[in-house]
Amino acid sequence: VQLVESGGGLVQPGGSLRLSCAASGFTFSTYHMSWYRQTPGKERELVATIGSAGTVTNYIHSVKGRFTISRDNAKNTVFLQMNSLKPEDTAVYICEASRSLDFKQYWGQGTQVTVSS
Secondary structure, X not given: OEEEEEOXXXXXXXXXXXXXXXXXXXXXXXXXXXXXXXXXXXXXXXXXXXXXXXOOEEEOHHHOOOEEEEEEOOOOEEEEEEOOOOHHXXXXXXXXXXXXXXXXXXXXXXXXXXXXX
């Protein structure tokens, strides 16, 4: 099983980034997918989630209207489009797959996002 994130980097405040998470080794279309973020000294924070069919999404309040989670089940990939980025969005962004049917859960290694002028 692998979850490989990409698309992170350094961006100025107000800029945009699109993160991708490529999945392999499991039946991607049956898993709920999420993006978390983590900064040093803080707990991992759930940012956005998307259901297995891609029709149900949820976001934390601080990113609503700025971030969009989506998925392509044909390509086993989940995305996080991040617009109007703020310095407080700086974190390692981590992809997570979960399935309540059998309590399986997988994590990626993360990709660094730094928002700074």
